Amino acid sequence: MANVVLDKVVKRFGDTEVVAGIELTVRDREFCILVGPSGCGKTTTLRMIAGLEEVTAGDIRIGGESVTYKAPRDRDIAMVFQSYALYPHMTVRKNLSFALELRGLPKQEIARRIDEVANIIGLTPLLQRKPRQLSGGQRQRVAVGAALCRQAGVLLFDEPLSNLDAKLRVHMRTELKRLHQQVKSTMVYVTHDQVEAMTMGDRIVIMNGGRIIQVGTAMEVYDRPATRFVAGFIGTPPMNFFDGELRAAVTLPGGLELPVPRPDLQAKAGRKVVLGLRPEHIYLHANGRQNVSKVPATIDVVEPLGHRTILTARSPAGLLQLEAEAMPGLKPGDNVDLFFDLERAHLFDQADETAL
Amino acid sequence: MNAPTPGGKAAALRTRLPFSEREAPFGYALVLPAILYLTAFIAYPFAMSVWLSLTDAQAGAQKWNYVGMDNYSKIDNYDLVANDFVLFDGKDEEAKAFAAAKKDGKVVTTPDGDRFKASLQVAGHDVPLVALKDEGDATYVATTILQDLDWQAHGGKVVAHSADSPLGFGNYGDRGEAKKAEKESLLVKAKTQLKANGTGVQQDPNFILSVKNTLKYTFGTEIIKLFFGIPCALLLHRKFRGRQLLRGLLVIPWVIPIAISGQAWLWILDSTYSVINWWLVHAGVITPQNILNFRGNPDLAMLSLVVINVWRGFPFTTVVILAGLTSIPDEILERARLDGTNALQRFAYVMAPMVRPILMVSLLFSVVFSFTDFNTIWIITRGGPYDQTQMLATYAYQVGVNAGYLGKGAAISLFLFPIMAVTVFGMLQSLRRENM
Numbered sequence: 001m002a003n004v005v006l007d008k009v010v011k012r013f014g015d016t017e018v019v020a021g022i023e024l025t026v027r028d029r030e031f032c033i034l035v036g037p038s039g040c041g042k043t044t045t046l047r048m049i050a051g052l053e054e055v056t057a058g059d060i061r062i063g064g065e066s067v068t069y070k071a072p073r074d075r076d077i078a079m080v081f082q083s084y085a086l087y088p089h090m091t092v093r094k095n096l097s098f099a100l101e102l103r104g105l106p107k108q109e110i111a112r113r114i115d116e117v118a119n120i121i122g123l124t125p126l127l128q129r130k131p132r133q134l135s136g137g138q139r140q141r142v143a144v145g146a147a148l149c150r151q152a153g154v155l156l157f158d159e160p161l162s163n164l165d166a167k168l169r170v171h172m173r174t175e176l177k178r179l180h181q182q183v184k185s186t187m188v189y190v191t192h193d194q195v196e197a198m199t200m201g202d203r204i205v206i207m208n209g210g211r212i213i214q215v216g217t218a219m220e221v222y223d224r225p226a227t228r229f230v231a232g233f234i235g236t237p238p239m240n241f242f243d244g245e246l247r248a249a250v251t252l253p254g255g256l257e258l259p260v261p262r263p264d265l266q267a268k269a270g271r272k273v274v275l276g277l278r279p280e281h282i283y284l285h286a287n288g289r290q291n292v293s294k295v296p297a298t299i300d301v302v303e304p305l306g307h308r309t310i311l312t313a314r315s316p317a318g319l320l321q322l323e324a325e326a327m328p329g330l331k332p333g334d335n336v337d338l339f340f341d342l343e344r345a346h347l348f349d350q351a352d353e354t355a356l
Numbered sequence: 357m358n359a360p361t362p363g364g365k366a367a368a369l370r371t372r373l374p375f376s377e378r379e380a381p382f383g384y385a386l387v388l389p390a391i392l393y394l395t396a397f398i399a400y401p402f403a404m405s406v407w408l409s410l411t412d413a414q415a416g417a418q419k420w421n422y423v424g425m426d427n428y429s430k431i432d433n434y435d436l437v438a439n440d441f442v443l444f445d446g447k448d449e450e451a452k453a454f455a456a457a458k459k460d461g462k463v464v465t466t467p468d469g470d471r472f473k474a475s476l477q478v479a480g481h482d483v484p485l486v487a488l489k490d491e492g493d494a495t496y497v498a499t500t501i502l503q504d505l506d507w508q509a510h511g512g513k514v515v516a517h518s519a520d521s522p523l524g525f526g527n528y529g530d531r532g533e534a535k536k537a538e539k540e541s542l543l544v545k546a547k548t549q550l551k552a553n554g555t556g557v558q559q560d561p562n563f564i565l566s567v568k569n570t571l572k573y574t575f576g577t578e579i580i581k582l583f584f585g586i587p588c589a590l591l592l593h594r595k596f597r598g599r600q601l602l603r604g605l606l607v608i609p610w611v612i613p614i615a616i617s618g619q620a621w622l623w624i625l626d627s628t629y630s631v632i633n634w635w636l637v638h639a640g641v642i643t644p645q646n647i648l649n650f651r652g653n654p655d656l657a658m659l660s661l662v663v664i665n666v667w668r669g670f671p672f673t674t675v676v677i678l679a680g681l682t683s684i685p686d687e688i689l690e691r692a693r694l695d696g697t698n699a700l701q702r703f704a705y706v707m708a709p710m711v712r713p714i715l716m717v718s719l720l721f722s723v724v725f726s727f728t729d730f731n732t733i734w735i736i737t738r739g740g741p742y743d744q745t746q747m748l749a750t751y752a753y754q755v756g757v758n759a760g761y762l763g764k765g766a767a768i769s770l771f772l773f774p775i776m777a778v779t780v781f782g783m784l785q786s787l788r789r790e791n792m
Contacts, residue, residue, distance in 0.1 A: 051693075052693070072690075072693045072694045073695070079690075079691065079694050081690070082687070083687050086688075098705070099695035102696040103696055
């Protein structure tokens with residue numbers, strides 16, 4: 001059992017509150033992703049779990065036991081750092097065995113673990129090399145291997161893929177996810193990349209300004225964002241937002257009236273709202289769908305991706321992006337009618353930005 | 357390659373950029389001043405001193421004569437000397453009895469072929485000592501061993517030792533002759549030595565002393581600098597209030613010219629006004645009658661030089677090690693903490709190996725700095741008292757410039773070169789191995 005519980009954890013640097021009393025339970029063997037923009041406190045949270053950063057207030061428990069005031073080496077954790085943090089003067093084998101030797105494990109056990117881990121992540125041919133003789137991806141693997149060898153209850157990852165090139169990152173993403181299915185550790189993974197967050201995690205913890213904004217599976221945070229921030233942060237290209245006013249319909253600038261089918265909001269008429277609509281929910285053709293609103297627009301930019309095409313268009317309500325099929329046959333300057341799928345529209349309060 | 361070009365024949369002919377656009381000539385032009393400088397101020401003086409060292413050049417002499425390696429080593433003759441004569445070798449009690457019977461011992465000299473053999477008769481033993489051509493000499497040597505030397509019985513051996521100077525066994529023209537004489541004249545086991553007399557610098561006891569002093573000064577100070585530098589750097593590596601200020605203050609000894617700080621040291625080490633003596637007297641450690649004469653006592657003079665060199669040089673060592681420590685990424689030290697190291701293990705297994713390459717560079721600079729140091733010695737002791745703190749640099753100056761023997765001075769200063777070259781080469785090699 002190695003669940004991680006953060007109980008009203010606060011971190012202040014001087015007067016700056018970096019982590020503002022977060023509460024989170026990471027379940028045993030869960031792959032939990034902390035995601036958010038830079039400065040949101042996710043790395044500080046991870047470092048507090050690791051014991052590299054002192055906790056200002058609150059309690060951290062690993063496997064039911066409080067570790068708030070324990071030295072890093074006495075917590076049941078291993079960590080993979082952003083810069084890999086390999087010992088440059090040691091061979092790969094020594095990098096893997098160092099922590100185990102310090103803990104006084106018997107030689108055969110160390111050799112067994114190294115062989116096992118080296119097999120799993122394909123390090124066997126590299127064991128005698130020094131880190132500087134390895135490529136970025138290989139170093140990354142060694143860093144992960146060193147953490148795995150520890151067989152710690154909790155594995156912490158601090159943006160481990162951000163120093164890799166795009167192709168390798170996608171590959172390592174899959175590999176890490178497969179790894180999680182093989183090893184028995186709980187994983188807490190910090191990233192600023194929402195694609196990593198969406199694809200890898202069992203659960204995603206979205207942070208902003210030192211607070212947890214929403215916790216949920218990838219589909220939960222995608223389909224039911226708790227705030228405008230989550231809605232904008234998750235998904236590429238990002239959700240389109242239009243400021244408007246809630247009346248019988250939602251009135252957008254440019255005189256657009258969108259009859260959003262939300263009878264539950266009758267009571268809140270007159271309120272200033274933000275209407276959010278994902279790019280894949282704006283269509284070029286109505287195709288007989290119910291609850292779509294026609295909005296005239298002019299094509300601005302065409303970005304073909306191969307399987308889809310991203311269109312940027314100017315509408316009376318403002319600039320917007322939509323996803324169309326591969327070959328829409330449009331060019332900049334073309335006037336088109338767009339169809340907003342109001343079934344899929346999100347409404348947020350303009351003042352506190354929470355979902356309505 | 358041979359496809360016709362649109363520019364036609366004229367364009368095809370031009371295979372290089374115009375001269376003014378090429379990079380190579382510009383590069384050579386930029387390098388030229390450095391080459392001229394190195395030739396005029398490094399290569400030429402070096403070649404000149406090599407040439408000087410092969411001549412009998414003296415200040416004011418009209419003509420220099422080529423003398424080959426005479427300045428380096430020129431042996432005129434050898435003195436054969438011996439000490440620590442083994443008079444008895446046997447059982448422990450017998451040896452003690454032998455030594456105790458010293459006062460009743462007798463010297464007997466008898467003719468032996470064309471020589472006279474002097475023997476020692478002690479406690480019933482007859483010990484042949486020497487066989488010399490002159491009867492008086494033989495008797496004299498044996499009597500000296502009997503009466504003047506100190507007999508020590510130890511481990512079944514009785515050894516006669518001369519505390520002040522070894523006994524002389526004649527002066528010989530060459531090594532072979534001396535070796536032959538040693539075999540014929542010495543009948544007991546003894547420590548013998550051939551002392552070469554001559555006019556080359558290697559035959560000059562002061563030169564030998566200055567080589568020893570230079571090595572002591574260089575490597576002694578280096579070890580002390582590391583001893584202080586490493587803890588100091590580790591302390592300054594920690595974050596605390598006033599760290600920047602302290603780092604700035606630290607390098608003051610290094611940046612003050614030694615000509616200025618040397619004057620302060622002269623006062624500190626003054627024979628009459630020394631502040632160290634003042635403290636020691638007031639602390640009751642010494643009395644005013646036997647205050648320390650720092651620059652008058654050879655050992656204290658050497659110690660003073662070492663202290664001043666360390667005082668000047670250790671900030672550099674510290675700063676370099678500090679730079680090495682700072683270059684270690686935080687994440688590596690954090691990983692080491694997670695891996696389970698304590699502070700000491702972190703230093704031994706992670707920081708020290710990572711700092712080592714830069715430490716080698718600092719050692720290299722520091723060794724060259726101490727090895728070639730002239731200023732400190734010249735300002736503080738001038739090689740004194742009576743040449744006991746001469747180093748190669750000061751002694752070369754003393755002989756070559758002050759005494760005017762340019763050739764010998766050049767020879768002394770060139771002795772630095774091979775030692776230095778080997779040291780630097782060795783250090784660079786180990787540095788390169790490190791980076792493999």
